[in-house]
Amino acid sequence: MIKILLVEDDLQLQEIIEDYFTAKSAGEIELVCAADGADGLTHAQEKDYDLVLLDVMLPEVDGFTICRELRRHSDVPIMFLTARQAEADRLHGYGLGGDDYMVKPFSLAELYAKANSLIRRAKGMIRDDLMSVGRISLDPYRGTASVDGREVELAPKEYALLKLLMENAGKIVTRETLLVRIWGYDFSGSDRVVDNHIKKLRQTLEEGAEQIKTVVKSGYRLEERK
Structure with missing residues (x-):
């Protein structure tokens, strides 16, 4: 039943x-x-x-x-x-x-x-309670993120961006992919909106910001920093 x-x-x-x-x-x-x-x-x-x-x-x-x-x-x-x-x-x-x-x-x-x-x-499914890459951790089931164990407050789109980057840690995630996955296929604005939200995400992550690397003319990659 x-x-x-x-x-x-x-x-x-x-x-x-x-x-x-x-x-x-x-x-x-x-x-x-x-x-x-x-x-x-x-x-x-x-x-x-x-x-x-x-x-x-x-x-x-x-x-x-x-x-x-x-x-x-x-x-x-x-x-x-x-x-x-x-x-x-x-x-x-x-x-x-x-x-x-x-x-x-x-x-x-x-x-x-x-x-x-x-x-x-x-x-x-066997679900892990926590996603961790370097100094950044994310709990997808509580909807929280932290840097070095300190919880940070993310706006919905910044949270969605971080989660997608963490799911693809070490890989390049193109701006087009980020736009489609987070803003949707019918979004009519510029891909600059991705850059603006990444900037806000970096500001919020503070010490963890250096893990988000810009890949020129492509997108972004989340790297692990020990």
Whole structure:
């Protein structure tokens, strides 16, 4: 039996999702529902779930706060379901450790497919709690970064840039790749936006800034410095 926690204050949508998942899985998926953030957080902390479907705008406690709290002790897959479609909101959700993000209104079939994909992936993955390159460390499930053990506060895009560079440590990551992965295919601005955000990232990292190397006419590379 697969157990999914759905935290959603729209009771009609809650019922629709529950009925669809139950019918589609032939009863193999049990959906536990909570109508406010406080109740949802309590459920998530007291029981084990295979997936958490999480609205962002909730009474009592918002979805981003729930995600942040869960990532302090759990790597359960989290998918945000929300009407908030701004890029900053999506990046913030990913930065906090969310695994996926669906904007309302959405297809129930796509939601079901993504939910199953996240569950399968989580059951087959062994996750490291911490990514470390030289003096820089990043906890992708708490959404935090630190230099020499001191936590630093990163804006959503700077966090996303650092995470992508750390995932490709020692390799050149082109400006085009950074633009597509972080700003999206439909971004119409100049690639100078990457340089500006890298500058801000370096300023925030302070002693760790020297690890980010500029590769002329190409992009950036994160190097390890002992």
